[in-house]
Amino acid sequence: MMLAVIVLTGCGDKEVSYTDTGMAAIESLDYTGALEAFDSAEEAGENMRLILRGRGMVYMAQLRYDEAIDAFTQALNLSTGVPESLDYDLNYYLAAAYYKAGRLEDAHGVYDAILTLKSGEYNAHYLRGIVSLEMGDYESALEDFRKAISLNDGDCDMIIDVYQILAAQGYKEAGRDIISECIASHSDISDYDYGRFEYYLGNFDSAKTYLENADKGDSAQITLFLGRTYEALGDYNYAISLYNTYLDKNHNAPNIYNQMGLCQMKMERYAEALSSFQAGMNTEDKSIMQTLKYNEIVAYEYMREFRTAANLMKDYIALYPDDAAALREYEFLKTR
Structure with missing residues (x-):
């Protein structure tokens, strides 16, 4: 024992x-x-x-x-x-288990039960919206997403999450409408959040202006989005310089290392990208370790070091067995 x-x-x-x-x-x-x-x-x-x-x-x-x-x-x-x-708490976990098991109606029913007892649970509305969307009930999903945003006082992070979910399911314009509605109904949006909204709306020049004017209190996130904006404008070198300038003073920033690695991958500088991903893995913050481990494998693959990539992928799948894309990639790597 x-x-x-x-x-x-x-x-x-x-x-x-x-x-x-x-x-x-x-x-x-x-x-x-x-x-x-x-x-x-x-x-x-x-x-x-x-x-x-x-x-x-x-x-x-x-x-x-x-x-x-x-x-x-x-x-x-x-x-x-x-x-x-x-x-x-247990009901949220139960709903998540039903969702992962593909039992969407049961997951939906759990969120119904939560909201019957506490109609103001914005997270239950948000999660029920995700389930409804996967069940093909677009209108109910949109209603739940809007209710969640309203109950959460127009939280910008949630609005962006909703946009990304809708875009991934083929409803990008609906996601953009939700962002536009938030901009129209709130006069107190920070330059940082305005910049993020403009980024997702595809207005990169405007996003750059807002982000460069943003309060640097959360400089990691500002650097991340400003760098992504420059990447979207095709200026990879300036994006890299932004990431490096931030990392010179702040080493415990795995998200910045990861984004710099992704940018270097676009530039076909695979060895540098690998170093960036590995530097991110060596920080104290382990919050995106799964993402960094996966990107490390991809970098090795682009460097044509297939045996190393396959061995790392085997370890990765043992840690994260629910990553279906990784399982498919592992089958490919085993043949190389």
Whole structure:
């Protein structure tokens, strides 16, 4: 049986629960260790709902969606009957498991149930909109997206997410309409957000102007979008100079390293792109590690180092088995 972790603090020793140990293992992608920790948590009599939640998260990561659905459902069945934050959290996970399993109607039904209890849950409207769109119900999806944006006070990140979702499903003009509606109804949009909107609307010269005038408080994101804008205008060299200038002072910026690598790929400077992706992987921020690992493999492939690419892809699939595109690419690499 796994031993609970002891954390030394200034005020004495603090025992970390097996459940916490399991959740930490999930974060480090150690799914076997996580399940062992949750088994130990059950033996120790820890909160069963949290244990089942953790197991469900592991099963999701392992593509064992039916088992994930069972785990989340069992956890919900242990509810007191009075909805609390954990119940909503579990329902969101259950809906996600249904969605991943291709059970769109069941996922839709869970979001219906959430919104019956809390009609102001903008995230449930947003996610139900995604499901409706995949079910072919464009009008209902658009209604949910607009409701989510309204409830979330016109959040610019959500508006851009909605645009990208609609564009990916062939409704780019509808996405642009939503951006335009936001611009028309809000007078307090920052130069940064205005620049992002103009970028997605395809108005790159205007986007460049707004982004160059933006408050540099969030300079990483501004640099990212300004660089992308220059790339869209065909000025790759200036985009690279922007990324390098930022990285000279801020090394912990994996998104900037990744975008610089993508720009270098467009310029067919594959060895430099590889170095950029690997530099991003070596930062403290691991939030886009999956993207960087995949792009590293693509760089090796363009450098015609197929054996290295295939070996890395094998490791990648072990970590991220739900990446269907990567699985197809691996089959190709094995033949090279």
